[in-house]
Amino acid sequence: MLNRLTIRQRILVIFIVIAFVGGTVQFLIAGRQLEAATLEFYQHHLETDALLVAVTFAEPLGHYLEDEDEDDIGRMLATFQQEVGHNYLILDRNYRVVGYTANTGYEQVDRVPASPELIEADTAQIGSDIRPNHAGESTLYLAVSVIYEGDALGYLVLSEPMAPAYAEVNRRYMELAIATLPVIVLVIGASLWVSSTISRPVQHLRDSALNMARGALDTRIQSSSQDEIGQLGETLNYMAGQLETLMKTQRSFVSNAAHELRTPLMTLKLRAEALSDETLSKNERETYLVDIRQEIDHMAELVSALLMLARIDEGRQPHNGVVLDTVSLLHDIMRHWRIEAEAKRLEFFAQIDPDLPDLPMSPNDLRVVLDNLLSNAIKYTEQGHIRVMVSHTRQTFSIQVCDTGIGFTEQQRTHLFERFYRSETVRGRFSGNGLGLSIVMAILDYYDGRIEASSPGTERGSEFTVHLPCRM
Numbered sequence: 001m002l003n004r005l006t007i008r009q010r011i012l013v014i015f016i017v018i019a020f021v022g023g024t025v026q027f028l029i030a031g032r033q034l035e036a037a038t039l040e041f042y043q044h045h046l047e048t049d050a051l052l053v054a055v056t057f058a059e060p061l062g063h064y065l066e067d068e069d070e071d072d073i074g075r076m077l078a079t080f081q082q083e084v085g086h087n088y089l090i091l092d093r094n095y096r097v098v099g100y101t102a103n104t105g106y107e108q109v110d111r112v113p114a115s116p117e118l119i120e121a122d123t124a125q126i127g128s129d130i131r132p133n134h135a136g137e138s139t140l141y142l143a144v145s146v147i148y149e150g151d152a153l154g155y156l157v158l159s160e161p162m163a164p165a166y167a168e169v170n171r172r173y174m175e176l177a178i179a180t181l182p183v184i185v186l187v188i189g190a191s192l193w194v195s196s197t198i199s200r201p202v203q204h205l206r207d208s209a210l211n212m213a214r215g216a217l218d219t220r221i222q223s224s225s226q227d228e229i230g231q232l233g234e235t236l237n238y239m240a241g242q243l244e245t246l247m248k249t250q251r252s253f254v255s256n257a258a259h260e261l262r263t264p265l266m267t268l269k270l271r272a273e274a275l276s277d278e279t280l281s282k283n284e285r286e287t288y289l290v291d292i293r294q295e296i297d298h299m300a301e302l303v304s305a306l307l308m309l310a311r312i313d314e315g316r317q318p319h320n321g322v323v324l325d326t327v328s329l330l331h332d333i334m335r336h337w338r339i340e341a342e343a344k345r346l347e348f349f350a351q352i353d354p355d356l357p358d359l360p361m362s363p364n365d366l367r368v369v370l371d372n373l374l375s376n377a378i379k380y381t382e383q384g385h386i387r388v389m390v391s392h393t394r395q396t397f398s399i400q401v402c403d404t405g406i407g408f409t410e411q412q413r414t415h416l417f418e419r420f421y422r423s424e425t426v427r428g429r430f431s432g433n434g435l436g437l438s439i440v441m442a443i444l445d446y447y448d449g450r451i452e453a454s455s456p457g458t459e460r461g462s463e464f465t466v467h468l469p470c471r472m
C-alpha cells in the first residue's frame with residue numbers, strides 16, 4: 001500500500017505513526033507510574049493516621065472489654081472524625097462491633113464478616129483492601145490491630161472514599177497529556193518540513209528530466225545542495241551535456257555526409273547531361289566517362305567509410321578476435337604500402353620487432369588502422385621517406401608512423417581526429433573525405449587504445465603513435 005503513496009506522503013505517514021505510537025506508549029508507561037505513586041502516597045498517609053488512632057484507642061478498648069462501657073469509645077470516635085476526618089470502626093477480636101462513626105452503615109450490624117484487610121492485619125499488624133462501601137462508592141479500608149499491654153484486643157478499621165485519589169490521578173493524566181501534545185505537534189511539523197525538503201527537489205528533478213526527455217537538452221538543474229539529490233541533479237546535468245554534444249555531433253555528421261555526397265552527385269549529373277549532347281567528340285566523351293568513374297569510386301569510398309563509422313558507433317558485441325601471427329600480418333601490410341611509397345619515389349623503412357605478442361583485436365581492425373595511417377603518410381608526403389616502427393612492452397603494443405611530408409600546425413593538430421576535418425593545407429591539393437583518422441580513433445577507443453599526433457610544423461613531417469593494450 002505504501003508504494004502507492006508519494007515520498008512526501010510516505011514520510012508523513014511514517015513520522016505520524018511513529019509519533020503517535022511512541023507518544024501513546026510513553027503516555028501509558030508514565031501514566032501508570034504516576035497513578036501508582038499517587039495511590040501509594042494516598043494510602044501511606046491514611047496508614048499513619050490509622051496507626052496513631054489505634055494506639056489512642058488501646059486503653060479505652062481495654063476498659064470497655066472489662067466493663068462493657070462503650071460511651072467513652074463513642075465519644076472519642078466522634079472527636080476523631082471531627083478533627084482528623086475519615087470514618088472509623090472499632091471491633092473486638094471476634095469482629096464484634098464495639099463502636100463506629102456516623103453514616104458508615106454499621107447501625108444495624110452486630111458483627112462484621114472476615115474481610116481481607118482484617119485477615120491481613122492479624123499477621124502484618126496493618127491490612128488494606130479497596131472495595132465498594134454500603135453506598136456503592138469505591139472505598140479504601142485499612143485495618144490495624146489494637147494492642148494493649150502486649151495483648152491484641154481488637155481492630156480499628158479506617159475507611160475513606162477513593163474518589164479524591166482518583167480525581168488526583170485523572171488530574172495528573174491530564175497534565176501528562178498536555179505535556180505530550182506539543183511533542184507530537186513538533187514531530188508532525190518536523191516531518192512536514194523534512195518531507196517538503198525531499199519532495200520539492202525531487203519534483204524539480206522530475207520536471208527538468210521530463211523537459212530534457214522532450215528534447216530541451218539545454219535544460220540544466222539548479223541545485224545548491226551537496227546531498228544525494230544535489231548529486232543526482234549534477235549527474236543529470238552531466239548526462240544532458242553529454243547527450244547534447246552527442247546530438248550536435250550526430251547532426252553535423254549527417255549534414256556533413258549529405259554535403260560530401262551532394263558534390264560528386266552534382267558532378268555526375270552534369271557529366272551525364274553533357275554526355276547526352278550528340279555533337280560531342282569521342283575524346284570528350286571518353287574524358288567525361290573517366291570523370292564519372294572517378295566520382296563513382298570517390299562516392300563508393302565515402303559510403304564505405306560512413307558505413308564503417310556507423311558500424312562502430314552502433315556499438316558492437318564484445319570483441320573476440322585475435323591477431324595470432326602479428327609479425328607476418330604486419331609484414332604483409334608493409335609489403336603493399338612499400339609498393340605504393342616506391343611508386344611515389346618515397347623511401348620506405350619498416351622496423352618490426354620479431355617477437356611481437358598476439359593481439360586481442362580483430363586482424364581486420366588492425367589492418368584498417370595501419371592502412372589509414374600509411375595511406376595518409378604517403379598521400380601527404382611529396383618527397384623524403386616513410387618510417388614505420390612496431391614495438392612492445394609487457395603491457396603495450398606500439399606502432400609509430402613517421403613521414404617527411406606536409407606536417408601540420410598545433411592548431412590543426414587539435415582537429416585531426418574530428419569527422420570530415422581536412423586542414424586548409426590539404427583541401428584542393430589532395431583528395432580525401434576527412435574520415436580516415438576518425439575511423440582509426442573509433443577503432444582504438446573500442447580496444448581501449450589511444451593515438452597521438454605530433455609535427456614540428458607545416459612542411460616539416462609528422463609522427464603518429466598508436467598504443468594498444470596487449471594483455472588478453
Ligand SMILES: Nc1ncnc2c1ncn2[C@@H]1O[C@H](COP(=O)(O)OP(=O)(O)OP(=O)(O)O)[C@@H](O)[C@H]1O
Pocket residue numbers: 305372376377380403405406407408416421422423424426431432433434435436437438461462
Ligand atoms: N601524415 C599526415 N601529414 C599531414 N597531415 C595529415 C596526415 N595525416 C592526416 N593529416 C591531416 O588530417 C586530416 C584528416 O585525415 P584523415 O585521414 O581523417 O582524412 P583524409 O586523409 O583527408 O581523408 P580520408 O577520409 O580519405 O582518409 C587530413 O585531411 C590532413 O589535413
Ligand SMILES: [Mg+2]
Pocket residue numbers: 372375376432435436437
Ligand atoms: Mg586519410
